[in-house]
Amino acid sequence: MNELLLMCTIAGRRAAIPAVEVQSVIEVENITPIPGTPDFILGLTALRSQALTVIDCSLAIGLEQACTSKDQRAAVVDIDGHLYALLVDEAHDVGEAKSEPVAVPGGFGEGWQRAARGMVETDGGPTLLVDIEHLVSGPLRQAA
Template sequence: MSELLLICLVAGRRAAIPTERVLSVIELEAVTPIPRAPEFIVGLAALRSQALTVIDCRVSLGFEPSKQVVGNRAAVVEHEGHRYALLVDAAFDVAEPLTDPVAVPGGFGEGWQFAAQGMVETDSGPALLVDVDQILAGPRLARDHLSAA
């Protein structure tokens, strides 16, 4: 594995988002709520006259919502022609993985078991490798409930 990773903090854990998926890292200035949207969708934000759907990574992983949205960092990604801002607790480094991903050890929670492609080692320590598509899909329990209906 030789790609670069955006190292961030999500729900108290060091996480790594492949930079090949990241268009930019922004500080959220204003977010407009979307009525009746699922809880993991915080709302809409603007970036250079483009609308971004803001996704709370914490909620998508099954944790409590972020306490602060405005002023927090977000990784801007594109998926199927739409842009999203992945709200993280902090974004602080770009690093190269030193190892290939290994299985996520227990104790991180069901959300991480589902939405992490594995754990990688970096110069600054281990990080959970984020599967961006799974974060965008929302909490696993909600999807399981909808598919059963």
């Protein structure tokens, strides 16, 4: 019920990532691109001596527009032993969920429907709770 969430903006929409999953929020400076990978993988960046895979959340959801961010904020998450930096438009504060994630009749729209675990009520209003494991596997795999 009182799950802590990292509030952020993805593709102009209010979204949230479960705070327990987030190790830290960083500002991504240099990204080394990796040729041959899908669009949503921006490349690698180094955090201390570890390499993080940088994921563009907007593209990963399946939206056409890439993340537009001034300070390149990203949430660092660990999935199956691999570290990812989830690049978002903006990363705000940590807030509390006021409800369980619920589905909304009619869905959240293309892409979002697959990438979101549901809608939660927060202090800032209704927010989409993002499923990070879906994010890192990208839009193509979900479709398959």
